[in-house]
Amino acid sequence: MKRHNLVALLATLMSATAWGQEVSLYGTTMAQMWKSEVGLDKATYTPATQYLGIDANKLGSDNLSLHLFGWGRTDLSDSSNLDGSKTAGYLNFGYLQYRFNQANAEVKAGRFTVNQGTGFEQVDGVSLRTDLRGGFTLSAFGGKPVLYKTVDPTAQKDYDLQRDFIFGTRLGWRIPKIGEIGLSYLQDGTKAAKDLTIPSSVDYTRKQMGVDLLIAPAPAFQLRGRTIFDLADHLALPAGTEKPSNIAEHDYTAIFKFGSKVTLSANVAERNFYAYFAGTNLPSLFRQDEKDKYKGYGGALTVSATDNLQLIGDFRHMNRESFGDVNRVGGEVRYASTEKHYMAGLGARSVSASKTIQVDPTAPGRSLSHTEFRAWTMIERKKLSLSLDGIVQQFKEGNPYLNGLTSLYEVVASVGFKATENLKVSGDISRGSTPVAKDETRGLLRAEYRFGFGKKGGQ
Amino acid sequence: MARKSVLQFFGVLFGLGLLMACSLISPETSFAATHPEGLGAGRPMCSECHTTDVSKGALKPYASFDHTQTFVKSHKYQANQDANACASCHAQSFCSDCHGGKVPMKPAIRLSDSPDRLAPHRGDYLTLHKMEGKMDPSSCYTCHGRANNDKCRACHR
Numbered sequence: 001m002k003r004h005n006l007v008a009l010l011a012t013l014m015s016a017t018a019w020g021q022e023v024s025l026y027g028t029t030m031a032q033m034w035k036s037e038v039g040l041d042k043a044t045y046t047p048a049t050q051y052l053g054i055d056a057n058k059l060g061s062d063n064l065s066l067h068l069f070g071w072g073r074t075d076l077s078d079s080s081n082l083d084g085s086k087t088a089g090y091l092n093f094g095y096l097q098y099r100f101n102q103a104n105a106e107v108k109a110g111r112f113t114v115n116q117g118t119g120f121e122q123v124d125g126v127s128l129r130t131d132l133r134g135g136f137t138l139s140a141f142g143g144k145p146v147l148y149k150t151v152d153p154t155a156q157k158d159y160d161l162q163r164d165f166i167f168g169t170r171l172g173w174r175i176p177k178i179g180e181i182g183l184s185y186l187q188d189g190t191k192a193a194k195d196l197t198i199p200s201s202v203d204y205t206r207k208q209m210g211v212d213l214l215i216a217p218a219p220a221f222q223l224r225g226r227t228i229f230d231l232a233d234h235l236a237l238p239a240g241t242e243k244p245s246n247i248a249e250h251d252y253t254a255i256f257k258f259g260s261k262v263t264l265s266a267n268v269a270e271r272n273f274y275a276y277f278a279g280t281n282l283p284s285l286f287r288q289d290e291k292d293k294y295k296g297y298g299g300a301l302t303v304s305a306t307d308n309l310q311l312i313g314d315f316r317h318m319n320r321e322s323f324g325d326v327n328r329v330g331g332e333v334r335y336a337s338t339e340k341h342y343m344a345g346l347g348a349r350s351v352s353a354s355k356t357i358q359v360d361p362t363a364p365g366r367s368l369s370h371t372e373f374r375a376w377t378m379i380e381r382k383k384l385s386l387s388l389d390g391i392v393q394q395f396k397e398g399n400p401y402l403n404g405l406t407s408l409y410e411v412v413a414s415v416g417f418k419a420t421e422n423l424k425v426s427g428d429i430s431r432g433s434t435p436v437a438k439d440e441t442r443g444l445l446r447a448e449y450r451f452g453f454g455k456k457g458g459q
Numbered sequence: 460m461a462r463k464s465v466l467q468f469f470g471v472l473f474g475l476g477l478l479m480a481c482s483l484i485s486p487e488t489s490f491a492a493t494h495p496e497g498l499g500a501g502r503p504m505c506s507e508c509h510t511t512d513v514s515k516g517a518l519k520p521y522a523s524f525d526h527t528q529t530f531v532k533s534h535k536y537q538a539n540q541d542a543n544a545c546a547s548c549h550a551q552s553f554c555s556d557c558h559g560g561k562v563p564m565k566p567a568i569r570l571s572d573s574p575d576r577l578a579p580h581r582g583d584y585l586t587l588h589k590m591e592g593k594m595d596p597s598s599c600y601t602c603h604g605r606a607n608n609d610k611c612r613a614c615h616r
Contacts, residue, residue, distance in 0.1 A: 026552070030569070049563050053552040069552045073563050082613055090561045093551060099492060103485040104543050113551070113560065115538050120601075122560045131485035148561060150612050172540065180540060214540060219520040224536040249597075253533050257522065260506075265529045271597045285592070285615040286600050294597050302528050312528050318595050326594045334528075334575075340501040343575050353594060368590040374581070376574035389574035391582035401589050408583040414572035428571050434583040444571065 021058040024452030027051055031076075034442040046076040055452075063101065068094045093122075104137075105130035114141050117170040117184020118210035118228050122146035125166070135174035142167040145188055158200040163189045179214040179222075186210070194235050202283050207231040208248065225252030230275030244291055248275035266299040295319045298328075310334040324354025330372075344377040369396040385416040385426070403435035410434075422450045490543040498548065502526030519544075531577050558602070 028051040036043045053069040072089035079086045095110030108127045113120070116139055125143010132138055145166040150156055170184035189205030212226035228248040237243065251269040258264070271294045277286040298316030305311055313331040330349030337343070353368040376389040390411045395402060402408075409432055416426030428444040502525075509521035524530065524537065524544065538545055538554075557566045557578065566578040574581075580588070592599055603611065 028569075030564075032564075032568075047563075053550070055550055055552075067551055069555055071563055082610070088563065090563075092555050092559050092561070099489060101489055103487060104489045105484070113554070113558065115535075115542070117539070120558070131487065132483045133485050136483075146560065152612070182540065212536075212539065214519075214536070216520060216523065219522050222520075222523060224533070253536070255523075255529060255533070263527060263529050265533065269597075273597070276597060277600065282603075282611055282615055285611065286596060294595055296595065300529065300532070310528065320594070323593055332528075336501065336575075340499075345575065351594075353590075356593065368593060370590075372582075378573075378575060385572070387572050387574055389571070389581070393582060393587065401586055408586065410582045412571050412574075416572055426572050430571070432583065435586050436583075444568070446572070 022453045023054065023056045024450065026053050026450040026452075027448070029447045031445045032442065033444075034440065036437060043078040045078055045080045047073050047080050048076060049073040059096075061098075063099045065097050065099075066095075067097060070094070100130075103131040111146065114168060116141075116168060117182060117212060117226075118186040118208045119168060119188070119206075121166060121168070121186075121188075123166055135176070137172040137174070138170075140167075140169040158193065158196060158202065159204055161196060162191050162193065162200070162204040165190055177217060179216045181214075182210075182212040184210040184212070192233065194233075199235075201235075203232070203234065205232065207233075220257045221255070223252065223254045225250070227251075228276075242291075244274035245272050246275055248272060261304045263302040264299065265302075266297070268297040270295045290322075292320060292322045308336055308338065310336075323356065326351060326353040326368075341380045342378070345375070347374045348372065366399050367397055368399070370394060371396075383418045385414075385418070385424075387414040387416075388412070401435065403438075405433070405435055405438070408432070408434050416446075424448045491547055494548045502531075503548070528577075 030049045030051075031046065032049075033044070033046045036045065049071060050073070051069075051071045054066065055068075056066040058064070059066060068091075070089065070091040070093075073087065075081070075086040081088055091111060093111050093113060095108045095112045098107045100106065106129055109125075111122065111124050112127060113122050114127060115121075123141055123143045123145060125141060127139070127141035129137070129139035143166060145163050147156075147159060147163060166186075166188045168184065168186040170182050172180055172182040174180045186206060186208045188207075192205045193200040193203035207230070208228055209231055210226055210228045212224075214222065214224050216222040227250050230246050230248045249269070249271045251267070251271075253265060253267040256264045256266075273287065273290045273292045273294070277290070296316060296318040298314065300312060300314035303311045311331070311333055314329070316328045318326040318328070328349060328351045330347065332345060332347035334345045335343065349372045351368070351370050351372075355367050371394045372391065373394075374389075374391045376387070378387040379385065388411070390409070392407065392409045395406045395408075398404075398406065410430060411432065412428055412430040414426055414428045416424055418424045424447070426446045426448075428442075428446070430440075430442045430444075432440050434440065504526070505521040505524040519541065530537075556570065562569070565580045565584070567581040567584070570576055570578045588599070
């Protein structure tokens, strides 16, 4: 969205709060401080960040509401922005919403996040949803996709041209005593790379169709998941190249409940990068031209040993065609007192991975295997709260990513004081050792507050 | 004249379509905008108060919304299909804590005084993410795929 459009939207939304009968304003102010030393460059960072949200309900009508959330930051010493500037800000969402009394129908207009069917998108536009007769639901959205600008706009010169419009829709059908099935479509952009006046080598546009399903015939069992198809017409591949599959993703999770104490979940996922990464704007990282595939399966067993104690064990196997197999196995113990005044957790995970493929004969393959231990505790006594969180990562062998280290750690301690029901101040101090900063100490001061009548758990 | 006829045709078609669409709308009352009772601290257990009977055709056992560890990890499915159920208790700003799209600091720093929340990227994730990315880049893409911010660009050119 252009800056003047954003200002106009903000002004409209802010003025709307003036006639809201139920307005709640919430915010968090954070001041951080840490030092960095990379080679001869030394810098001290002290960014102050303000998060601010407004929910204004009953704007003239009981059904009309306004929702606004964003953040702003300024650096009090060295700049933490890569472009050298000392301020930054962003509007996460700002929209007017009208909820109808019937059929769960709603209309949104402004900047909002969409999570339906195939995409998780930020849109400046309009969205609609309603329940239909016979268990059907229908939703749709359209508008301008929110574009993330980089410091170097030339790297994205085709970005605006291609991603000019975004549209999505989902039709769902709820089947009594069985579950739900949904069919969705997403189109991001109308001019694919090959259709530009000067064709681009990177295609940011997407055309995807998704099928999602839920099968829940009994409380003790449910199966959820989705399959996504890539419908985009891609650039022609070099002669002799095998055409990749149009199935971008399968991702399914089954949950079994044995009584009220034991839950077993199992997941299987498969992704074909050529189709799945279609439209990415980080092609160097999520490579569209990659023919690689990912397959993974795993599960977790959760046992509520007592009302206060929960035991979790999990396992995941991952496979990348170009990289090999990885197994991650671990567990966690969680304790929460009945009144939730005292909580604690202890966890360990072990990752055993194949060695990376040896491309350069002078740089031998290396293992990414490591073990992670974590312990945390939280105490709340009247107005005072304390928390302590420690994590250690122990690597099995030397690795160029680790800068000579084999053990990394971080400890965070926090003390908070809830002055009133709507105001809490707290301070964190963290200490750690990483390959980037071998000895690092960070400080953080936080003030969280809320004014108004809103009941929902916004923060 | 012909143009006027075409417009009239499409006008009638639009009117009929609208009538048909309205007749398809469910007559059921909407989901409550807010949860009628205040919930206690910690993760709610919907099934403590609600039975597993389906309500208003939602066809989802309330036990599926119990905020157990399993739910926290798989809530994307519920959010995808039942955003109204989430919205009866949570404002969208609650989602933005982690799914902000563009955030000035990682959730584990922002929510560092809540280690019980499964905020991702605790510890030295700056180092670890290179390895996670090698093992399964699609796990990063789920949240960061289109968030082309400068921090990513600094290394991933």
